[in-house]
Amino acid sequence: MALGKNYQGQDCTLARALELVGERWTLLVVRDALYGVRRYGDFLAHLGIPRAVLSQRLQTLVDAGVLERVRYSQSPPRDEYVLTEMGRELWGPVYLLAQWGERNLSKAGPYRVFHHVTCGARIDPHGLCPSCGGRPPLEETEVRPGPGADLLRDDPVSVALRRPHRMLVPLPG
Amino acid sequence: MALGKNYQGQDCTLARALELVGERWTLLVVRDALYGVRRYGDFLAHLGIPRAVLSQRLQTLVDAGVLERVRYSQSPPRDEYVLTEMGRELWGPVYLLAQWGERNLSKAGPYRVFHHVTCGARIDPHGLCPSCGGRPPLEETEVRPGPGADLLRDDPVSVALRRPHRMLVPLPG
DNA sequence: TTCCGTCAGTTCATTCAATGAACCTTGGAG
DNA sequence: CTCCAAGGTTCATTGAATGAACTGACGGAA
Structure with a gap:
């Protein structure tokens, strides 16, 4: 989906939550992360999500503190996306x-x-x-x-x- | 937001739920309905949602059985949208x-x-x-x-x- | 050292939905 | 007959999702 990002004027924390996790695909990414999925390619294959959208969602979730990007290999440099307490x-x-x-x-x-x-x-x-x-x-x-x-x-x-x-x-x- | 409607191939009931209530605005409409909001104009004013989007969401929720459209005035003919058990x-x-x-x-x-x-x-x-x-x-x-x-x-x-x-x-x- | 493959993205043209203003329809009230 | 309100629909514009193609870093094999 393409959810707009702002539900301005909503005096409700539900609206704030939805601004972040109410966008299309986001909650499915989180569900996969709860299962234990951590790698870009695994999210991609399991969800069937467009690459550009996955990149953007992961970035948004990292910025918001729901996921943390953790380096698990120095060479080649590889990161994985791990849920924070907030995400869990x-x-x-x-x-x-x-x-x-x-x-x-x-x-x-x-x-x-x-x-x-x-x-x-x-x-x-x-x-x-x-x-x-x-x-x-x-x-x-x-x-x-x-x-x-x-x-x-x-x-x-x-x-x-x-x-x-x-x-x-x-x-x- | 513009959430697409189908998360095909997702072997998870979360995906099916999100196809219905994961679209932009939908969960805020449901929240208002839980508070007791029932009329088109009240949803409109309280949510600040575009009219076309509200009409489409209400229709989708009625079709899915989350809301029921109930006539509360014969003349002029006026309907209100009431949560079903599924919606509650x-x-x-x-x-x-x-x-x-x-x-x-x-x-x-x-x-x-x-x-x-x-x-x-x-x-x-x-x-x-x-x-x-x-x-x-x-x-x-x-x-x-x-x-x-x-x-x-x-x-x-x-x-x-x-x-x-x-x-x-x-x-x- | 060259070639090949993988992973993790970015870019881009197309499609589709949200937005917001304007308009329409039904029916009462004066 | 005219005006107003409620509950919509229509439409042009904007913006996001989609999916295919491309990129760039690196490792491994020949």
């Missing part, structure tokens, strides 16, 4: 929005399901673990393919996500 | 996103705060009532102006929201 906090909204989509827009079963690894239980639609009753931190959360999972996509991230994967752990491995 | 369920994601914006992007205090009217307590950043420990339903939630509230705006909705207001109750009254 987007897990709540992202999860609830995805659950809403699943309840209301999805015909087949869920593409992916989320488990609290320390309990083994599946996280409920509100983000709570039915076993311990708590709100599992991202580090204790695991993505698993659901019954509606698409097994045809063959980009590295999609392939890696065919088996259970701890959130934030670098993908594709 | 967006409160969770909307609230969390606004809280995220408040923690991370807001310089001043919050524009608005939310209280569980049956307990009187202020709802916490996760959407829970610290008094009863539960997740207050929208009908028991009240919006109140916060310390950072903008008192200068004089459209009917902004004026009405200067005093506490029960969510979903028609605005501007």
